Amino acid sequence: MVDAERYARLEKKAKDIFSRNRIKLRNIEFHQPALGHYESMFAWDSGWAAIALSVFDPQQGIKELESLFSYQMDDGRIPHEIRLHELGGSENLFRRIYISLVSSQFDNQGRSMMIDPPSYLIAAAYLYRGAPDMRIIELLPAMQKCLDYLCTDRNILGDGLVANLHPWESGCDMAPYFDSMVGVRAGTILWKLRYELNYKKTLDLLSAQNWSARKVGESKGFVYEEPGFNGLTAMAAQSLAYLWSIAGDKARADKCIKDAERIVDAAEKYLWNEERGFFYPRYRPEGESRTSLSIRSCLNASSLLMTGLVSSDKAERVLDEYLDNEMNFKSPVGISFNSNSEMELKGFKNSLLWRGPCQWINMNWMAAGASAAYGRDDIARDITEKTARLIEDEGFREFYHPETGEGGGAEGFLWPALILDMIKSYIP
Known part of the structure; x- marks a missing residue:
């Protein structure tokens, strides 16, 4: 405890x-x-x-x-x-x-x-609950404009999901689900260099189009729809719905609720793989109309469950087969970002960041919240207790090894402070 x-x-x-x-x-x-x-x-x-x-x-x-x-x-x-x-x-x-x-x-x-x-939109509701301050309510028009951009301009494929234009927009820069998207096989000769060259090429193409989502859509440019980003956007919509209710604007609150529901419904329709029982990113290669799922299991998909809107049968599979399963994310000292059964690169190297054995405290925060949203307080508590021990032993690090607990990356990193909210929320 x-x-x-x-x-x-x-x-x-x-x-x-x-x-x-x-x-x-x-x-x-x-x-x-x-x-x-x-x-x-x-x-x-x-x-x-x-x-x-x-x-x-x-x-x-x-x-x-x-x-x-x-x-x-x-x-x-x-x-x-x-x-x-x-x-x-x-x-x-x-x-x-x-x-x-x-x-x-x-x-x-x-x-x-x-x-x-949009973790920052989610933060607004947390801050208001911590300190009911009118400055947060005064930010609502700007925050709504941001949410509208995500839900309209970035609905590039017209399916109700938020699309990203570059791998860096996911927040998980070199997560293994990008391998199939960029045509790189990890571990082969110069694979990291090929990644970087692809990222630079994509940047230059987007700059030539002035970063216009409309132009990318019309030109059949590369886009992808990622479960983690969409789950956080649905949570952001719920956050603004709460704040609009505080502000007394029921119409806008209802619209935000509908935005959240539409995103999660679309994720269940387009990002769910029934055979594997998990949510996966969908991408459209440059110059093509077809889309494909990138079948690599990563923990950020659990953000969809934090909304409480995922159907109970799907949520139970994610929780039982992935979050509470040592073959996938469950680990001795926390919870792995990558599925334990899908990692080709087992070395713990700072340069690998989002691939291989790693855990990130913001992802642990999502996994605990996803579990609690569906009544699995046992999982939420287990993740929280392990995360607290990890941080106390290794300090505030950028990321940690999910088997040994060894800290990696930058020291004095901020994300581990999320453990305070986790303890407050999930430890009796």
């Missing part, structure tokens, strides 16, 4: 790291995911930070949200990344070179034309 003393230690560590990673610049305040690694504001990192802050410092979380939305684009999108050159100097040489190679995604304000899964 996670006792009060352990919770206090985790909370103190979270407060220390958030204080150290806090950036005050011009008229904005936000948190870098990890100091010395990323000189940017990232949309979904700010969302995870705000959800954690809703537990121990909601006022700071509101500032995070306001700062992020100050960079909203005219069409409603929130940039995946905002480069803030005033921070210059903390990133290593490799990352600075890398950013220069992919600079075509940024406008003259340093805003990436890409988007991120």
Whole structure:
């Protein structure tokens, strides 16, 4: 069990790291995911930070949200990344070179034309519950404009799902479900280089089309529909429905509820594989009309279950056959992002990030929430208790090994602070 003393230690560590990673610049305040690694504001990192802050410092979380939305684009999108050159100097040489190679995604304000899964819209409801503040309600028109962009402009295939234009938009940069999409087989000669070249080529094509979802659709450009992104968008719609209800606008609240239902219905129709009992990304190769599922099981699909809208028979299969099954995601020290039976690359290397044996605390947060949404408090509690031990033993790391618990990536990373919400929600 996670006792009060352990919770206090985790909370103190979270407060220390958030204080150290806090950036005050011009008229904005936000948190870098990890100091010395990323000189940017990232949309979904700010969302995870705000959800954690809703537990121990909601006022700071509101500032995070306001700062992020100050960079909203005219069409409603929130940039995946905002480069803030005033921070210059903390990133290593490799990352600075890398950013220069992919600079075509940024406008003259340093805003990436890409988007991120809308964790920040979900955070708004968490923050309001933590601190009923009118500043959150005042952000509703901007947040609704963002949701409308996702549900309309990005409904590229016309099936009710949000489509992504580039693998980086998933938040899971090199997850194994991209292998079939980009035509790369992991482990072969120069496979990582082929990945990077494909990503650069896709960036250049999108830049030539001015990142217009309409043009990508008309030209039969590469798009994919990913369960994790769509689950988080459905949750975002539920979040705004709650806030519109607080604001007294029933019509808008009802519309958001319908948006969430439409997304989950479409996911059940187009992303579900009955034989395997799981949700998979669907993609359309460049220049083609056909679509295919990429059959690689990854934990972010559990976000669909967090909505509580997935049919009970499908939810039970995901929970019993995947989240609570050691052949798939269940692990001795938490829960794996990749299915244990589908990993070709077993080495724990920081450069592999979203493939191989790894677990990420935002994904653990989703898996615990998915379990609780369907009455499986035993799974939610098990994930939470293991995650708390993991963080206490290894510290606030970017990711962890699901079998050994070894921490990897950046130190002083923010996402592990989500454990505070997990404990609050799932430990009696």
